[in-house]
Amino acid sequence: xxxxxxxxxxxxxxxGANGAIAFQSNRGGDFDIYTIGNGGVVTRLTTTSxxxxxxxxxxxxxxxxxxxDRTSVPEIWVMNADGSAQTQLTFNGGNYAPGFSPDGxxxxxxxQGDDIWTMNADGSDQVDVTNAPGTDTNPAWAPDGxxxxxxxDRGGTREIYSMLPDGSGLIQLTKGGILNxxxxxxxxxxxxxxxxxxxxxxxxxxMNADGSxxxNLTHRASAFDxxxxxxxxxxxxxxxxxxxxDLELIQMFANGTDQRNRTRNPAWDSFPxxxxxx
Numbered sequence: 001x002x003x004x005x006x007x008x009x010x011x012x013x014x015x016g017a018n019g020a021i022a023f024q025s026n027r028g029g030d031f032d033i034y035t036i037g038n039g040g041v042v043t044r045l046t047t048t049s050x051x052x053x054x055x056x057x058x059x060x061x062x063x064x065x066x067x068x069d070r071t072s073v074p075e076i077w078v079m080n081a082d083g084s085a086q087t088q089l090t091f092n093g094g095n096y097a098p099g100f101s102p103d104g105x106x107x108x109x110x111x112q113g114d115d116i117w118t119m120n121a122d123g124s125d126q127v128d129v130t131n132a133p134g135t136d137t138n139p140a141w142a143p144d145g146x147x148x149x150x151x152x153d154r155g156g157t158r159e160i161y162s163m164l165p166d167g168s169g170l171i172q173l174t175k176g177g178i179l180n181x182x183x184x185x186x187x188x189x190x191x192x193x194x195x196x197x198x199x200x201x202x203x204x205x206x207m208n209a210d211g212s213x214x215x216n217l218t219h220r221a222s223a224f225d226x227x228x229x230x231x232x233x234x235x236x237x238x239x240x241x242x243x244x245x246d247l248e249l250i251q252m253f254a255n256g257t258d259q260r261n262r263t264r265n266p267a268w269d270s271f272p273x274x275x276x277x278x
Contacts, residue, residue, distance in 0.1 A: 013143060013184055013186055013187040013229070013230035013231075013234070013274075014057070014059040014102060014143065014187060014232055014276040015143060015187040015188070015232060015233075015234070015276065016061070016187075016232040016233070016276030016277050016278060017233060017276070017277040017278070018038070018231045018232050018233055018236070018274060018275075018276075018277065019037075019038075019061055019232070019274070019275030019276060019277040020035040020036060020038070020043075020275045021035065021036050021238055021249065021262060021272050021273065021274050021275065022034070022035050022045075022056075022057060022064055022272070022273045022275065023035070023036065023249055023263070023269055023270065023271055023273070024052070024053045024054065024055065024268075024269070024270050024271045025263075025265070025267050025268065025269045025270075026267045026268050027265050027267035027269070028044060028047070030049050030050065030051065031050075031051040031052060031053055032044060032045070032046040032047060032048065032052050033045045033046045033053075033055045033064065033066055033083075034269075035275070036249070036262060036263060042263075044083075045064070045079065045082070045083030046066075046068075046079075046083060046086070048068070050068060050070035051068065051069050052066055052067070052068045052070070052077075053066065053067045053271060054066055054067045054096070054097055054098065054271045055271065055273050056098055056099045056100060056273045057081075057100070057274070057275045057276060058100045058104045058121075059100060059101075059102050059103065059104050059276060060104060060276075061081060061275045061276050061277055061278075062080065063078055063079065063080060063081060063100075063104075064078070064079055064080075064081060064273075065077070065078045065089075065098040065099070065100060065107055066078075066079070066098065067095065067096050067097065067098060067109075071088070073093035073094065074093065074094060074095050074096055075088055075089070075090045075091065075093065075095050076088075076090045076095045076098045076107065076109055076123075077089060078107075078121070081275070088123075089107070089119065089122070089123035090109075090111065090123065090126070092111075092112060094111065094112055095109055095110070095111050095112075096109060096110040096111075096137065097109055097110045097137055097138050097139065099139055099140055099141060100121070100141070101118075101141050101145055101165075102141055102142075102143050102144065102145045103145060105120065105121055106118050106119065106165075107119055107121055108129075108139035108141065108148055108165075109139065110135075110136065110137040110138070110139070111126070111128070113128065113131070114134070114135040114136060114137070115128045115129070115130040115132065115136050116128075116129050116130045116136045116137075116139045116148065116167070117129060118165060129148075129163075129165065129166055129167035130150075130152075130163070130167050131167070132152070132154050133154055134152055134153045134154035134155075135152065135153055136151075136152040136154070137151060137152070137181075138150055138151050138182055140183050140184050140185055140192075141165075141185070142162075142185050142189050142209075143185055143186075143187055143188065143189045144189055145165070146164070146165075147162045147163060147164060147165070148165055149161070149173070149183040149184075149185060149192055150162075150163075150183065151180065151182065151183060151194075157176075157177050157178060157179065158179045158180060158181055159172055159174045159175060159176070159180050160172075160173045160174045160180050160181065160183050160192070160194055160211075161173060162209075171210075172211075173192070173207065173210070174194070174196070174211060174214070176196065176198050178196065178197050178198050179195075179196070179197040179202075180194060180195070180196045180198075180205075181194065181195050182226060182227060182228060184228055184229050184230055185209070185230070186234050186254070187230060187231075187232055187233070187234040188234055189209060190209055191206055191207065191208055191209060191254075192206070192207055192208075193205070193206050193217075193228040193229075193230060193237055194206075194207070194228065195225070195226050195227075195228065196214075196216075199216065199221065200221070201220070201221055201222060201223065201224070201225075202224055202225055202226050203216055203217070203218045203219065203220060203223075203225050204216075204225050204226075204228045204237065204239050204256075205217060206237075206254070206256075215256075216256075217237070217252065217255070217256030218239075218241075218252075218256060218259070219256070220241070220243055223241055223242060223243040224240075224241060224242040224243075224247075225239055225240070225241045225250075226239065226240050226241075226270075227239055227240040227270055227271050227272060229272050229273055229274055230254070230274065231251075231274045232274055232275070232276035232277070234254065235253060235254055236251050236252065236253055236254060237251065237252055237253075237254055238250070238251045238262060238272045238274060239251075239252075239272065240269070240270040240271065244261070244264075246265075246266055246267070246268060247269055247270050248261055248262075248263045248264065248265070248269050249261070249263040249269050249270075249272050250262065
């Protein structure tokens with residue numbers, strides 16, 4: 001299993017101080033959810049023999065929503081920040097890439113029909129909000145809850161769009177004719193970080209929320225950079241990279257400088273999500 005820019009979990013950036021980073025790793029044998037704190041301490045939260053993936057924090061930092069195939073098909077689950085009270089929210093298979101709304105009351109994800117769906121945080125009131133041809137995935141809520149960014153191949157190539165939470169007001173943000181995906185909003189809502197293959201390799205880019213000012217942040221030809229997520233204070237971005245030969249979590253400042261490892265392990269570490277602290 002690899003972290004792919006077309007299928008990673010892009011999650012909303014919630015304002016706050018920087019807490020632990022949740023991520024997926026197979027360092028225990030199977031793919032499970034872990035956290036790494038500011039001191040480098042790694043804690044395992046799930047211990048199934050299946051694939052638990054794409055964690056995303058709630059805005060209060062008390063819960064994590066994630067994807068798991070422990071019932072044999074991918075479903076959306078939620079748990080407390082310490083890994084307790086793991087609860088299944090969807091029951092129809094084919095559910096991926098969840099993320100909490102800024103008020104913590106809703107979850108958006110890729111569901112049946114490869115559309116973006118929303119539901120209440122307890123799993124009720126599940127609604128298909130895109131209902132369009134092609135595959136819509138990687139939903140990310142704007143910090144004020146006014147819009148959801150996502151990527152879609154509805155136009156023939158994978159591009160990034162934003163919409164109102166009910167699916168109306170669609171705006172196309174990238175128009176490169178190449179793969180662009182994995183959007184994540186900055187905590188102040190003014191910028192979006194994303195992945196693009198426009199240089200021939202997946203790299204981390206940043207743009208203004210209206211799609212202008214698209215800028216390459218990583219400049220790492222021949223490396224695989226994906227799954228970007230903002231820090232809650234808006235100063236840093238964490239992402240997945242294979243630049244050292246295996247998949248690790250790398251962090252950098254929001255302007256692309258000071259790229260350094262957050263994890264160093266021969267296993268595959270990917271799909272990071274930064275915990276907000278009050």
